[in-house]
Amino acid sequence: MAMQTTLRRRSSSAYWLYLFPGLFGFLIVVGIPFLMNIGVSFTSWRGIGMPKFVGLANYARLIADSAFWMSLEHTLFFVVAMAVVPTLISLLVASVLFDYISVRFGQGLSSFFRAGYYLPQILPISVAGVLWGWILNPHGVLNMILEATGLGGLVGNWLGDPDLAILSVGFVMVWLQIGYSLVVFMAGLARVDPSLYEASELDGAGFLQRFWYITIPMLKPEIFVIGLTTTIAALKVFAPVYVMTNGGPNNATLVPSFFSFYHFFSTVRVGYGAAVATAQTAITIVLAAVFLWVQSRQTEEGDHD
Amino acid sequence: MTDTSVPAAPGPTDRNIPRGKRGALRWWVLAFLFAFLAFMLAPIFLALNNAIKTATDYATNGPLALPQSFTVEGLLGFWSYVDFTSKIWNSLLLSAAVALFGVILSLLNAYAIGVGRIRGGRATLVILLLGIMIPQESLVYPLYYLAKSSGLYDSLWAPIIIFTVLQSAFGTYLLSAVMTTFPHEILEAARVDGANRWQILWYVVTPILRPTLAVLATFFFIWTWNEFLIPLVLLVSNANQTVSVAMGALSGQYVSQPTITAAAALLGITPTIIFFLIFQRTLTKGVVVGAVK
Incomplete structure (x- = not known):
């Protein structure tokens, strides 16, 4: 027995060799750059020459910078547009497809809808941005359609009006995100025992009751996973803003990712950009930790039942 | 709780019979899902529809009308312009x-x-x-x-x-x-x-x-x-x-040439569809x- 344990331990340490390339790569691509970024955030640096240590000056400036707070507000909005709204819509659509369409019209039709709704999700975001920029620009498709159908009063500068721009970008994000949560929810429903639905139906539960008392509780793990992944994605939104509005008009769609990018490569205040990125990272990690903590508490409670 | 004297469910096929007969509602649900699908895919369809039009066709008949003309000028033009x-x-x-x-x-x-x-x-x-x-x-x-x-x-x-x-x-x-x-x-x-x-x-x-x-x-x-x-x-x-970066660099460049933008978007979409x-x-x-x- 004792010999076996030592043998096992010896062989176990030999497996480190297999981890070596991965860890080395991770160090080069993530570890060192991450620490460099934090280091640079305490300096004033133009990208060339020696960075000058300035202590917490960048962070002090950040806290006083109204543009930064504005970008955080927009992030909250994107959490709604990417995590909350698509999740609600796809919960409903998934349960209609699973509990209604596939029962009455067959599995094939339900899969067809799922595939169709999923398509926008796999477009490169920059392509989606070009597409929607074309539709939403002042002389774009949407305004042409509105004018042609006698709704000329509704014509708007969808991406150029500070009040409308963020709503437009948020709308595009909803369009992009629905497919992701839908596919995950449909997959989750596949492991639900159909007899549960049949039994409750015989007990007189209507669609909405089945939705509320069966579908939602059954999909709790998926809702958590989707909530976590889409919230984190919302904190990192970059490409749609870069492509559609460039953060404008008047910072109306500014988000932290674009804010740091702007300081890295446009104003070349690298230290300040690094501070923005570090703050954004801290927020992301805290939020993910809270999410995972709530999730583990939820599952514990579930075990006690 | 509910006083239903329905006997225990005899089999899975039984489920279809009472539910399927509830009439017109199912067609409304189906119509709604198709409308939602049309909405989700509309931007992609619009790109396809307008990428193959001439600029005059687009200007006179609008983006919704099916093409009255056919040209690959926009597609080829964009292709060679960005060296796609x-x-x-x-x-x-x-x-x-x-x-x-x-x-x-x-x-x-x-x-x-x-x-x-x-x-x-x-x-x-x-x-x-x-x-x-x-x-x-x-x-x-x-x-x-x-x-x-x-x-x-x-x-x-x-x-x-x-x-x-x-x-x-x-x-x-x-x-x-x-x-x-x-x-x-x-x-x-x-x-x-x-x-x-x-x-x-x-x-x-x-x-x-x-x-x-x-x-x-x-x-x-x-x-x-x-x-x-x-x-x-x-x-x-x-x-x-x-491709992704080339698309992003395009933003707003062709506002005055909507059919070329449509062609660009279509070219960006095509690999993904494949x-x-x-x-x-x-x-x-x-x-x-x-x-x-």
Whole structure:
């Protein structure tokens, strides 16, 4: 027995060799750059020459910078547009497809809808941005359609009006995100025992009751996973803003990712950009930790039942 | 509770009979789902519809009307203007290389963690996952700086290395979960037959995991194809740009030539549609693997 344990331990340490390339790569691509970024955030640096240590000056400036707070507000909005709204819509659509369409019209039709709704999700975001920029620009498709159908009063500068721009970008994000949560929810429903639905139906539960008392509780793990992944994605939104509005008009769609990018490569205040990125990272990690903590508490409670 | 004197459900087919007869509602639901589908796919349809029109046709009949004219001028014009062939080639090269190297790296990592059960395996996993959770903005400037100082700036190798490492974090997570549940008897039998660790990985584990590896490679390919920020920063010259970056650089350039923008959007969409058709099965199955552990 004792010999076996030592043998096992010896062989176990030999497996480190297999981890070596991965860890080395991770160090080069993530570890060192991450620490460099934090280091640079305490300096004033133009990208060339020696960075000058300035202590917490960048962070002090950040806290006083109204543009930064504005970008955080927009992030909250994107959490709604990417995590909350698509999740609600796809919960409903998934349960209609699973509990209604596939029962009455067959599995094939339900899969067809799922595939169709999923398509926008796999477009490169920059392509989606070009597409929607074309539709939403002042002389774009949407305004042409509105004018042609006698709704000329509704014509708007969808991406150029500070009040409308963020709503437009948020709308595009909803369009992009629905497919992701839908596919995950449909997959989750596949492991639900159909007899549960049949039994409750015989007990007189209507669609909405089945939705509320069966579908939602059954999909709790998926809702958590989707909530976590889409919230984190919302904190990192970059490409749609870069492509559609460039953060404008008047910072109306500014988000932290674009804010740091702007300081890295446009104003070349690298230290300040690094501070923005570090703050954004801290927020992301805290939020993910809270999410995972709530999730583990939820599952514990579930075990006690 | 409810006073229904319905007997216990006799069989699954019974479910269809009472429900299916509830009349017109089902057609309304179906119509609604089709309307929603039309809405979801409308932008893509609009791009197709207008990419093949002449500018005058677009101006006189509007974007909704079916084409009265047919021209590939917009498509060809945009294609040669941005040298789309090279963009496609760069994207293919980058994505395929990352898919291949990423899967190999994930396999090696996961073998150590899942089969080797090395100490600190779980901690390693958590660190790898944290690495892909943090915003790329907090890595991008140092990566840009490191690429410049190592001579890899503006070379496809820089994003290939970066994405191989980043994507393999998820791959390691997925594969080590799978490998932990790998039947011990098989490994033991191979060991008894005199196979060393390398042979076990290559001749025993890899063939059995092939379907999962295919899903993973598909994911890596598409994710890399869609990546934007890092290629935007690292690949400056026109000749090295990817499709995704070329599209992003386009923003607002052709406002006055809407049919050309439609053509550009269509060209950007087409590869994705092709992948979608090729990988549809793997993808929809794969999301399950990815999301629910």
